[in-house]
Amino acid sequence: MNKLAIIGASGHGKVVADIAKKNSYREIVFLDDDENVHECGGYPVIGKSIEAERIDADVIVGIGNADIRKRIQESIPVEKLTTLVHPDAVVAEDVVIGAGTVVMAGVVINPGAKIGKGCIINTCSSVDHDCTVGDYVHIAVGSHLCGTVIVGDGTWIGAGATVRNNASISSDCMIGAGAVVISNIEESGIFIGVPARRMEMGKKSTKNMGGGIPPNSKS
Numbered sequence: 001m002n003k004l005a006i007i008g009a010s011g012h013g014k015v016v017a018d019i020a021k022k023n024s025y026r027e028i029v030f031l032d033d034d035e036n037v038h039e040c041g042g043y044p045v046i047g048k049s050i051e052a053e054r055i056d057a058d059v060i061v062g063i064g065n066a067d068i069r070k071r072i073q074e075s076i077p078v079e080k081l082t083t084l085v086h087p088d089a090v091v092a093e094d095v096v097i098g099a100g101t102v103v104m105a106g107v108v109i110n111p112g113a114k115i116g117k118g119c120i121i122n123t124c125s126s127v128d129h130d131c132t133v134g135d136y137v138h139i140a141v142g143s144h145l146c147g148t149v150i151v152g153d154g155t156w157i158g159a160g161a162t163v164r165n166n167a168s169i170s171s172d173c174m175i176g177a178g179a180v181v182i183s184n185i186e187e188s189g190i191f192i193g194v195p196a197r198r199m200e201m202g203k204k205s206t207k208n209m210g211g212g213i214p215p216n217s218k219s
């Protein structure tokens with residue numbers, strides 16, 4: 001298939017389109033539920049996300065928010081979903097990558113790693129040997145998972161964060177930008193700092209809870 005429909009005409013979607021182009025997709029279009037958006041990264045928005053099921057194209061969800069990404073991806077037949085790996089990513093031969101996942105430029109994924117479906121492995125991040133990354137996880141720009149790390153579904157590892165080898169992180173966690181995780185995180189929540197500790201309730205605002213992005217936002 002030479003045509004790709006990207007759901008979510010946003011900043012993240014624009015990056016996904018660039019990777020798709022480098023993966024030899026000849027025709028790239030966007031689907032977005034906002035009727036006021038007509039183009040993204042120079043590509044046309046041709047309809048709403050509901051049209052993904054019947055469009056004659058491969059499909060990928062280009063939405064940063066994990067909850068929205070999951071909801072939309074789960075509504076699309078798996079055989080329509082593609083997986084995108086930037087040609088300047090280094091991915092070991094035995095790595096398993098799930099449907100709908102995007103691997104961006106400068107990423108290194110080492111042998112034995114398993115990446116779930118609907119993940120974002122963002123620019124210049126690394127996933128070392130034998131890591132297991134769940135579904136709808138976001139490994140943000142410049143963050144690093146050392147060897148044999150486990151990351152639960154829907155968790156976001158913030159920009160520039162590091163997770164020590166063998167550490168295990170629960171599902172639905174937000175690891176703040178620049179944090180260093182040195183021990184297991186067994187319950188969901190927001191964790192910040194060096195070493196990473198649960199964010200005090202009084203301290204945190206609600207705007208970056210969950211996927212770390214306000215509800216209804218796409219990037």
Ligand SMILES: CC(C)(COP(=O)(O)OP(=O)(O)OC[C@H]1O[C@@H](n2cnc3c(N)ncnc32)[C@H](O)[C@@H]1OP(=O)(O)O)[C@@H](O)C(=O)NCCC(=O)NCCS
Pocket residue numbers: 122140141157158159160174175176177178179190191192193203204205206207208209212
């Ligand atoms: C952790 C995070 C989700 C908290 O967001 P928030 O709830 O809006 O937090 P606020 O900005 O209101 O900050 C609340 C307090 O936490 C501190 N804080 C926030 N993020 C922090 C971080 N990453 N590390 C250390 N302290 C942090 C703030 O300094 C503030 O402290 P104060 O009350 O003493 O002034 C957010 O700051 C973060 O790190 N997001 C990750 C963004 C990212 O990685 N994007 C990648 C895109 S590819």
